[in-house]
Amino acid sequence: MADAAAATTLEWATKEPCLMGIDEAGRGPVLGPMVYGCMYCARSYNDTLATLKFADSKTLKEEQREELFESLKVNSSIGWEVDVICPKDLSAKMLKRSKVNLNEISHNSAMGLVRKVLDMGVLLAEVYIDTVGDPEKYRIKLTEKFPGIKFVVAKKADSLYPVVSGASIVAKVTRDRALRNWVFDETALNMHMKTGSGYPGDPDTKQWLEDHKHPVFGFPTLVRFSWGTCTPFFKDAVEVTWESDDVDEDATNNGRAKRQVKLSSLGFTGFKRKTEEIESSGKGRCKFFQARNLELVRKFQ
Amino acid sequence: MEHATPPAAAAGGITATVDLSPAATDLGGAHLLPCGIRQNGGAPVSDYFKPRSTGVEVEGVRVEEAFFRGRKLQGATLALPDGYRGYVLEKKSRGKDASEGEVSNFVSRAEFQNITYWNHDTTPSAEDSLPRCFHWLTVANAMHKPVTAEELANMSAMQNQDS
Structure with a gap:
């Protein structure tokens, strides 16, 4: 579900050709939402954008990201949107009868953002995006879907193009906030949010999974059940057959x-x-x- | 103690007694999931299983949504028909009766008046087998209802007309 943050279309965006960057946060972790973010600006603003010190969000500290996000929110020359995909939707899609893989979910989310921004009346000329899967195949897929737009699909696009760096900050900050403000659906006792990074090598993540596993229900819906990281925790769980x-x-x-x-x-x-x-x-x-x-x-x- | 034991012991049919007399917890509703859960016993269902109304209505059935083990389930709640009640039974002990062979004894632990059945990935519909099971109750009632003298008279009158 996309945020309604930039619901009113910025005037310049409907008059001047625009550049947009798309990036994701939280694709790999075993828990929490996966967030796709985009940021766009007029082509003529791109040089100024390059001076705003948006760097790949992974190289910045959390406070720096928060600060940059707040500054781009009040910058009237920049527009942005996010698509937050809940962990339960990720699990559900990947565990459907006809399974949808993570690449497809990612592609659909990115294309959803392009669609949304176009529907707002933004004159999109170029879209820069970090690749998921094979870059050339992805580029063809995007171009077929949106023939009027030039797509640049690249590895590490977030460190190459300022619009993608900006999108990466939008996505990362949104995911971090979603985790910070996470409200459990479950009402079991003693749940906590010391989740660590969500990667299997992280001892905090392992401990969190250990603390929250349940023999019948598996885990709270914060967890992506379809992740391999979960498998060892299901060994002692009650067998469930579908x-x-x-x-x-x-x-x-x-x-x-x-x-x-x-x-x-x-x-x-x-x-x-x-x-x-x-x-x-x-x-x-x-x-x-x-x-x-x-x-x-x-x-x- | 009520015994739901049919008199067909001789035919090899009798194998269980069911005691419905203990004051049972009223669950209100029970869930039927589209998966096998290989455990018998209690579970903190209301802490983990959180059905939500979707606002969608299909053929007059209000569709609910819930998640279990990462799967998305869509369900519908059916009230048990008037005159029927649902029970959760627990096996008590396995007695040996000299004349009847092995006997299983069940005791009611809880009762319920409606049942929510859940499909994995498919929207509930009147064509699902659980709602269709209830057809049997109508058929069984019609078959077992005593025929009154009046009905008999009407029937024979109709037959006479036909011939």
């Missing part, structure tokens, strides 16, 4: 009978019964019952 996971494995087998097995092994009836028993349970029964997954239970266990 129909969608099974369908994947069975895709090459003759699907239907197997799929029914999985369906009927869900829910009330428990999981201890033998496969053959479940498989045969539909046989010889009226269609009315088959269609409703209803069976006569002769034995409670």
Whole structure:
């Protein structure tokens, strides 16, 4: 969801060709939102922008980033937007029946920002963006989607182009604030926000995951369940089996009978019964019952 | 103690007794998730599982949204029909009855009046199997309802007309 910060379109932006930079923050960490940010200005302002000391947000200290963000917010020659993708949306998309990978989520977020800025009436001429995946393929994808715009897709774009550095500050500060002000959906006791960087090598992150794991629920929704970092923590957790996971494995087998097995092994009836028993349970029964997954239970266990 | 034991012991059908008499906790509602959770027992559901109304309505069903283990679930709440109640049963002990073989004893631990069923990735609809299960109750009622003398008379009158 994009922030409504720059909801009123700046006048120069609809009259002069503009440059825009797009960058992301929080793509790798196991927790918190992934934020895409963009910053744009008139082409004629680019030289001035270069003097404003926006550098790649990773090379700046948190206070410096905060300060720069506040200064660009009040700068009427600069426009910006963000797209905050919640960890639960990231997990949900990556764990859907038809899974969406992180590159695709990233591409969609960046394209969403371009769309949004265009819809505001901004005259976008050039867009600079840090690459996700292969730069040339990404450039073609963007150009096909927005034919009127020149896209420059580069590795480390945030240290090469001032508009991308600015976008990187917008994204990073927004993510840091989102984490600082995080309100847990969960009401479990003793939750805290000493999360560390969110990278698996960080002892604080490991400790946080250890402190917040739950045998049934896994983790609070701050965590991206689809990350490999989570896997070791699920080892002692209660096993949870999903129909969608099974369908994947069975895709090459003759699907239907197997799929029914999985369906009927869900829910009330428990999981201890033998496969053959479940498989045969539909046989010889009226269609009315088959269609409703209803069976006569002769034995409670 | 009420026994839900059918008289069909001789046919090999009887294997359980269910005691519904203990004053059970009223849960109000129960959740049916689209996954197998390989554990029996309690869990702090209300601390971690936070359903939210989406404001979307499909075929008159209000769609809810919740997350479990990173998956997005969409669900709908169905009230159990009048005259029905849901129970959470706990197995008490496995008694051996000389004449009946193995007997499982269940005791009610909680009851509920509505059930929220959850789909992974698909919007709930009247075509889902859980709402369709309730059709059976209507059919069963119609089949087992005693036929009154009046109805019988009407039936035979109609048959006479047809022939």
